[in-house]
Amino acid sequence: MQILxxxxxxxxxxxxxxxxxxxxxxxxxxxALHEGHLSLVRLARAQCDVVAVxxxxxxxxxxxxxxxxxxxxxxxxxxxxxxxxxxxxxxAPTVEEMYPPGTLTxxxxxxxxxxxxxxxxPGHFRGVTTVVSKLFHIVGPDVAYFGQKDAAQVAxxxxxxxxxxFPVQIxxxxxxxxxxxxxxxxxxxxLDPQQRQQALVLYxxxxxxxxxxxxxxHDSDRLIDAAQEILRNEPAARLDYFEIVDPTTLLPVPDASxxxxxLAAVLGATRLIDNMLLP
Numbered sequence: 001m002q003i004l005x006x007x008x009x010x011x012x013x014x015x016x017x018x019x020x021x022x023x024x025x026x027x028x029x030x031x032a033l034h035e036g037h038l039s040l041v042r043l044a045r046a047q048c049d050v051v052a053v054x055x056x057x058x059x060x061x062x063x064x065x066x067x068x069x070x071x072x073x074x075x076x077x078x079x080x081x082x083x084x085x086x087x088x089x090x091x092a093p094t095v096e097e098m099y100p101p102g103t104l105t106x107x108x109x110x111x112x113x114x115x116x117x118x119x120x121x122p123g124h125f126r127g128v129t130t131v132v133s134k135l136f137h138i139v140g141p142d143v144a145y146f147g148q149k150d151a152a153q154v155a156x157x158x159x160x161x162x163x164x165x166f167p168v169q170i171x172x173x174x175x176x177x178x179x180x181x182x183x184x185x186x187x188x189x190x191l192d193p194q195q196r197q198q199a200l201v202l203y204x205x206x207x208x209x210x211x212x213x214x215x216x217x218h219d220s221d222r223l224i225d226a227a228q229e230i231l232r233n234e235p236a237a238r239l240d241y242f243e244i245v246d247p248t249t250l251l252p253v254p255d256a257s258x259x260x261x262x263l264a265a266v267l268g269a270t271r272l273i274d275n276m277l278l279p
Contacts, residue, residue, distance in 0.1 A: 190269070195270065220252065
């Protein structure tokens with residue numbers, strides 16, 4: 001695996017890797033890799049000739065009181081995991097390489113970036129779209145891989161790619177869960193044993209919606225009420241939002257058929273998200 005630190009050497013390595021029409025897949029990450037990330041790497045390996053991964057803890061997507069300073073950065077462990085998955089290229093730039101002094105340009109998907117997580121994390125999705133657009137320009141992937149756990153991010157990136165005519169195909173891998181149902185996340189490492197158990201209420205609330213939906217209840221308001229009743233039984237989980245929305249626009253829908261059921265909650269100082277797509 002070739003570890004690349006600069007934009008210039010990454011561009012050169014990626015162009016060389018694509019010689020002869022080879023298909024290049026990119027898995028953007030912030031490191032602290034878990035099975036969810038590795039499932040995307042395996043999907044990329046199955047579909048592409050060359051796999052590139054980026055590890056960059058992007059300061060632009062963190063708010064002033066969020067966890068940028070303490071976000072886990074086990075770089076050597078991450079490298080070992082990626083070597084085991086036979087990743088070809090790893091782009092791991094510094095903040096100064098990605099955002100040189102004087103940087104003033106950002107990429108924003110208007111309106112959508114203020115929905116779901118964007119409502120309580122202003123500027124977050126602007127940071128995501130900015131860094132992903134930079135990665136697309138630097139790496140030039142044929143395909144980019146993202147996880148369904150970040151469903152709002154996926155919808156916003158789809159819109160960015162369409163609006164800006166990026167020649168990149170976006171593939172979405174399923175949520176990877178722990179055996180008890182907790183969605184895998186790098187931030188799960190922040191949870192103490194009690195919070196780890198309390199966090200299961202997120203998945204229980206989604207399962208309740210699915211059960212009622214399968215029994216014929218498709219009214220979004222009634223499904224949300226049922227989910228919130230589950231969440232109220234775990235007072236340690238402070239609910240940010242529970243919404244049923246169109247998975248493309250992220251706007252609320254009255255009928256849950258084909259909708260995205262999404263929530264965010266805080267356990268202690270740790271913010272967790274989860275979601276489910278209904279048929």
